[in-house]
Amino acid sequence: MEIKKTVEGTDVKIQLTGRLDTITSGKLEEELADVFEQEQVNLTFDFSTLDYISSSGLRVLLSAQKKVNAMGTSMKITGSNEVIKEIFEATGFTKIMDLE
Amino acid sequence: MKKEGMKLDGSLEAEEKALDQIEMSAISFGFDEKDGAFARLLAEESINAFSSLIGINQGLMWIEEKENDFEIHLEANADIGSEERKRLIELSKNKKNTARKGILGKISSFIDYIASDSAIGDNPFIFYEMSNDMVIYSSIVNPSGKAAWSKKDEDGEKDETLTDIEKSIIEKFADDIIVSIALKKIELIIKKTKKNKGYVYGN
Numbered sequence: 001m002e003i004k005k006t007v008e009g010t011d012v013k014i015q016l017t018g019r020l021d022t023i024t025s026g027k028l029e030e031e032l033a034d035v036f037e038q039e040q041v042n043l044t045f046d047f048s049t050l051d052y053i054s055s056s057g058l059r060v061l062l063s064a065q066k067k068v069n070a071m072g073t074s075m076k077i078t079g080s081n082e083v084i085k086e087i088f089e090a091t092g093f094t095k096i097m098d099l100e
Numbered sequence: 101m102k103k104e105g106m107k108l109d110g111s112l113e114a115e116e117k118a119l120d121q122i123e124m125s126a127i128s129f130g131f132d133e134k135d136g137a138f139a140r141l142l143a144e145e146s147i148n149a150f151s152s153l154i155g156i157n158q159g160l161m162w163i164e165e166k167e168n169d170f171e172i173h174l175e176a177n178a179d180i181g182s183e184e185r186k187r188l189i190e191l192s193k194n195k196k197n198t199a200r201k202g203i204l205g206k207i208s209s210f211i212d213y214i215a216s217d218s219a220i221g222d223n224p225f226i227f228y229e230m231s232n233d234m235v236i237y238s239s240i241v242n243p244s245g246k247a248a249w250s251k252k253d254e255d256g257e258k259d260e261t262l263t264d265i266e267k268s269i270i271e272k273f274a275d276d277i278i279v280s281i282a283l284k285k286i287e288l289i290i291k292k293t294k295k296n297k298g299y300v301y302g303n
Contacts, residue, residue, distance in 0.1 A: 021119075021144060023112045052137050054144045055265040083137045090272035091265050
């Protein structure tokens with residue numbers, strides 16, 4: 001999985017390419033630990049080139065959402081494919097996250 | 101048709117290799133790319149479920165193809181407690197231990213009965229049948245047992261929410277989930293069925 005991060009003030013955009021799963025979720029976790037060093041973060045995940053997500057990836061997103069909620073900022077996910085949308089629906093993530 | 105088993109040793113490398121193999125097999129079986137990804141997802145979540153529900157992260161995974169059914173088998177050989185047994189059985193569609201027939205299956209049903217008064221199955225005469233088999237059993241079981249799977253060493257705090265995520269994914273995308281526990285032999289079978297796309301001919 002490739003991670004591309006762009007930062008503009010408090011706005012952080014993370015584009016993921018490949019699979020977000022047990023094998024790669026640790027890499028995103030490390031990247032987010034760095035992102036959350038900032039006091040305020042408005043986070044956008046660009047999933048337009050992400051093929052697949054598993055529970056390990058969802059766990060990282062859930063943790064990020066909790067941190068953003070605690071900061072009182074925002075987090076959204078854009079560009080999910082059909083496979084990922086179905087996984088979000090199956091797990092109830094559509095109800096707790098801002099998906100575009 | 102049973103395909104060659106893939107050994108999982110708890111490393112991410114072995115897991116990735118197995119998952120790649122499952123996805124390729126699913127495409128060869130006739131699934132489209134989307135269902136191939138879901139087959140991979142089911143395999144990954146079954147490994148995660150074994151780890152989170154019963155604390156095991158090593159073992160053997162293989163595929164069996166039966167007409168329209170693509171089955172992912174995950175097998176462990178380890179001692180698990182009654183709570184772990186209950187949690188794993190709860191994952192199955194029929195909420196039962198579908199242990200193989202024979203003495204090991206009967207003994208396993210007896211253990212389920214002790215652990216939970218609802219898992220004995222449909223045979224009220226099982227204890228009578230078992231009494232005849234118990235003598236044979238005592239002579240064939242090796243108490244040390246060769247462990248093809250080992251229990252996970254680290255026993256971090258279990259997060260119920262995360263376990264629920266894995267369960268939700270498996271329950272949503274699997275057409276059947278079968279759990280078979282016969283003493284130390286633990287097997288999880290996740291079945292995904294090839295759907296008829298429903299071709300329409302003429303007007």
